[in-house]
Amino acid sequence: MKRLIKKLPLLLIPLIIYVFVVYSNDIFNVFHYNNIRQTSASSNENYIKTRYVIENPDKFNAFILGSSRVANLPKDGLPTSLDGEALSWYNMTYPMGCPKDNLETLKTFIDNGVDVKCVVMGIDEISMYRTYNDNADDLIYAQYQEYQRSPLKFFYSYLKVKPNFNVLKEAYTQTADDRLDTELFYEYGVERPNVDVAPPTEDAEMVGSLGCGYYGGSESIDAIGEIVELCEENGIVLKVFSSPILESTYMEAAEKGYFDFLRDVANCTEYYNFSGLNEYTTDMKYYFDASHYKPYVGLEMEKIIFSEHPSNDVSQFGAYITKDNIDELITRLEEEY
Numbered sequence: 001m002k003r004l005i006k007k008l009p010l011l012l013i014p015l016i017i018y019v020f021v022v023y024s025n026d027i028f029n030v031f032h033y034n035n036i037r038q039t040s041a042s043s044n045e046n047y048i049k050t051r052y053v054i055e056n057p058d059k060f061n062a063f064i065l066g067s068s069r070v071a072n073l074p075k076d077g078l079p080t081s082l083d084g085e086a087l088s089w090y091n092m093t094y095p096m097g098c099p100k101d102n103l104e105t106l107k108t109f110i111d112n113g114v115d116v117k118c119v120v121m122g123i124d125e126i127s128m129y130r131t132y133n134d135n136a137d138d139l140i141y142a143q144y145q146e147y148q149r150s151p152l153k154f155f156y157s158y159l160k161v162k163p164n165f166n167v168l169k170e171a172y173t174q175t176a177d178d179r180l181d182t183e184l185f186y187e188y189g190v191e192r193p194n195v196d197v198a199p200p201t202e203d204a205e206m207v208g209s210l211g212c213g214y215y216g217g218s219e220s221i222d223a224i225g226e227i228v229e230l231c232e233e234n235g236i237v238l239k240v241f242s243s244p245i246l247e248s249t250y251m252e253a254a255e256k257g258y259f260d261f262l263r264d265v266a267n268c269t270e271y272y273n274f275s276g277l278n279e280y281t282t283d284m285k286y287y288f289d290a291s292h293y294k295p296y297v298g299l300e301m302e303k304i305i306f307s308e309h310p311s312n313d314v315s316q317f318g319a320y321i322t323k324d325n326i327d328e329l330i331t332r333l334e335e336e337y
Helices: 002-025 045-055 068-072 099-111 125-129 132-136 144-149 151-159 165-171 176-188 218-233 247-255 258-266 295-305 326-336
Strands: 062-065 089-091 118-123 237-242 271-273 319-321
Touching (some): 002 165, 045 144, 062 099, 068 118, 089 176, 099 118, 099 132, 099 144, 099 218, 118 218, 125 247, 125 258, 237 295, 247 258, 258 271, 258 326
Parallel strands (some): 062 089, 062 118, 237 271
Antiparallel strands (some): 271 319
């Protein structure tokens, strides 16, 4: 027994080395949430950003919520004050973010003393099929609330990830541009391409659809309804919009129930509709890929979202949709489709 006790530290050495390498590699940046490294891997932005905000509760009071597409709402077009309140914006975009994720994020902010004044939330075809559990089961998308539920289980799942030495090399060879991206990440939650509002000039060929799931309904619609109630209870200004989805992706979404989703959202809250076939969604030059519009489009959207006189003309880009004109909008979208 004494020999075993003496040899035990030697047996632990390989385990300690493994844990150190995984921690250093930290593919998803969860162990370096307060100083992320720019690599070719995807960080868990839900966990990183949520923890960052609640550990700095007085730094921001206005937030962008939604999937990765809302990363392209540049800070340039956001108001610095609203109803006499000074606003400090942070973009909470995280990949595949769904309304239930956004609801839990907002609850966590409020529970941790973040004085939220304004929320802008984007919805899209991802919102109609992606669920909280879908994201909780994936290390890229796992929510901060999963960490809250069980920190040991949360971190253990990341310690099991096989090291990727290419990513490790990238993590320890950060360039000046990488450091600029990291700085911007903590200032506004995005990277440099997401704030380039220059008008696109080069033509590009339309790319194929991303594909999307079928309309499930209840979780996302219920979450949007809860977000509306939560904002009303806490005096938070809420502005909701539907994303301008690239034509190829939009057409598949329409086939799979997107119009029904837009109708159900209108029964929960008013929103600005940028979805449909319009000058932006039918021209690939305004998109990075089949999913993400460019910041130039985001800037045009912000002008409409924060306009004092929104238009309820459903033929307009950014029409203000309510229960009163949702049928008119759906009829137009169906005819257009």
